[in-house]
Amino acid sequence: MTNPTGSSREEARAPRKKASDRVAEMLDIVDASLNAGRTANFSMRDIGTAAGASRALVYAYFDDQFQLLDAVLDRHVELLCTAGLETAVSQGTLTQRCAKAGEIYLRHVAAHGMALEIVLREKPVARQLSGRARPFRAAILRRLATMAARELAMGTNEALTLVQLLAVIPGDAGRLVYEGTLSLDDGLELNERLMAASIDSLRPAPAPPVRADRPHSQP
Template sequence: MRSVPAQRGGRARLSPEVRRGQILDAAEALLMSHGGLPLPLDDLARAAQVSKALIYAYFPTQHDLANALLARRFAALLSAGLEDASARPELFDAAQACAELYFEEVAQTGPVAHIVLRDPFMAGRIDPDIAAIRDRIARRLARAARRGLRLSPKEAVAALSLMTTIPEEAGRLVHAGDLSLGRGRELNRRLIASSLRALTPDQA
């Protein structure tokens, strides 16, 4: 027999985990429409169908809320296999695998991680554990780029930063409905491959 949420005042009482997820769902959608941080809490409370006081109970500051959004997206990427993808021995395989995972993430949820990481509101306020994951994967790919493409450390970081925009923009277009999922996947794959080929040193 299926359990029914407890009722209070004619409304279902949701568990704290479900209620927190409801707030984060609404915050992600609002972030996509608002385009930056901090989020207007009146709008968030209305979208999540909760009081502002309850939002503060779960997320005492907007930095806490933004880091929760970021943690959610990084958890999804790690669950999809981002660590293993970045650790592939061949640069082309690692770059393509990571780009495909990031594209799928952005296509489904929008560029949530990008917005939070780049917004000036979060300068110096990114959760250290999340920053450590980001930096570990970036360093791993940068080392592979230095070896495989014979780039200097700064050039490798710059190249990876530029290539990250490919799955990000392709995914954003799919999420916005301006590009089909199949076409987005194809463009992402082909553009990453052509970028890597263009950077590969001449073997002659």
């Protein structure tokens, strides 16, 4: 048996990954882990192993798991911005804004999973984040809450609670599409119908018409 030459040994080695490719791979692994485990808890060692690298290499790119989570969520925020979420919550009636924003978020979850929601719902973890995700989510909810307070004659806190509850609709519908138990078309139809029905049920009843006094008959 002949020994491979130095040149052939070099050719047999896997090409070294660029730093940007290595980082993207790690983010993909964390994203998949979040959706599979439905939790923001993970080991940096496990991420390194899944990426075919050492834990030390993961730490070479990210100081800790929170910085890694920030990078994952920032990627989702960028996708939502590109899809027009900020514009959707700024134009039209409350129903139109909620329906369009819900559609964008539903499509996002259906295509990319629920990493944003999984991480942000774990308050001890979310409080450690310093990326775009928390302020972005707060700004979206605040815009919708301002419109809800105006249209539905609600107080600020009541309106914010309402839009937080409404946000569950596209999130859950998108998750079902992502998991393959609901079609995208059915999910979009469900989102639009539930958004409209929920908002309409809370509209103040119109004031009764004012009856004009009938003139007294003259004797």
